[in-house]
Amino acid sequence: MENLLNNGSFFFLFCSMSFYWIRAFLNRSNFSILGKFTTISANLTMFCLLIYRGIQENHFPLSNFYEALIFLSWSFTFIHLIIETQIPWAGTILSPTALFLNAFASFRLPESLQKLSPLIPALQSNWLMMHVTVMLLSYATLIVGCILSIAFLFLFKSKTEILNQLDQLSFRSIGIGFPLLTVGILSGSVWANEAWGSYWSWDPKETWSFITWIIFAIYLHLRLNKKWSGFKSAILGTIGFFVVWICFLGVNFLAKGLHSYGWF
Incomplete structure (x- = not known):
């Protein structure tokens, strides 16, 4: 389930960036709708991923760097959707950052920084x-x-x-x-x-x-x-x-x- 949510969030973010760039560079305004849809999908998928890890770990899911990166990527998509109500092409410049954070967490971090683990004493607060x-x-x-x-x-x-x-x-x-x-x-x-x-x-x-x-x-x-x-x-x-x-x-x-x- 975790791998499915993880890969799904990356896929949606990649599609989101692609749609916004097609909209910007090829002047295809209808791709903005697809960009927004995939951004919302990525947002919900990352939210479910954090909830799933929290249930598995039995504590708030921000105890390691992987979860921090996923949460930050989720935050970007949330803010992006708000900014987009004012600037329709905001996804062109904001979606790459959300994708970078998600990809960095999923494919670049060592496994030791991704795995589920109990809280150390200092974090039990x-x-x-x-x-x-x-x-x-x-x-x-x-x-x-x-x-x-x-x-x-x-x-x-x-x-x-x-x-x-x-x-x-x-x-x-x-x-x-x-x-x-x-x-x-x-x-x-x-x-x-x-x-x-x-x-x-x-x-x-x-x-x-x-x-x-x-x-x-x-x-x-x-x-x-x-x-x-x-x-x-x-x-x-x-x-x-x-x-x-x-x-x-x-x-x-x-x-x-x-x-x-x-x-x-």
Whole structure:
């Protein structure tokens, strides 16, 4: 059942990206409907996959990196469907990220990071659901906002209406992701004190989470108080894109710490 759901979610995401790209590059507007249908199918399939693993493990299904990647991919499809109500072609730029996360989880992660396993003592806490869920949702919303900023830069000489939509949706997405990131960091600090006796230890993940928080705090400060918008804020959003990926993927694999998987 797990393999069926796993392979099914990848298939739907691949079809979704293909349909949106056909719609964009061949100007076949009817393929948007197929793209939306397969995105919804992928969303539901990944949701069922997480529920199935949760039942099998008998705990909240966000205890390893595989499940975190699947949840993040699910979050992308959910946000994508919301963004699509404002920008019909949003799937062209958002669907590849959801597919990348799903494919990375399914085909690139070592089996040791995918298999079902009981919770280690440090994770046996009610803070697991709160902290991990909020952090992953913050990553998803921040990355979506950053991708829209990158799209703004690519289409900078395009129609004003399209640019305004991208600018406003990028701002809103980051505006939602930042408080989620803040709550996630605070809940993680409380959990760290409960598990390890210290609210903050400058673990590589904690350090990069703080750097990420600073980058987007600067973005929102300049946007709200200095009236930065358009091109200038898109530059900051693009910088934030790379910082979030370093925080989420780079630190987990390249650094040694309490949050690291030590793959490399």
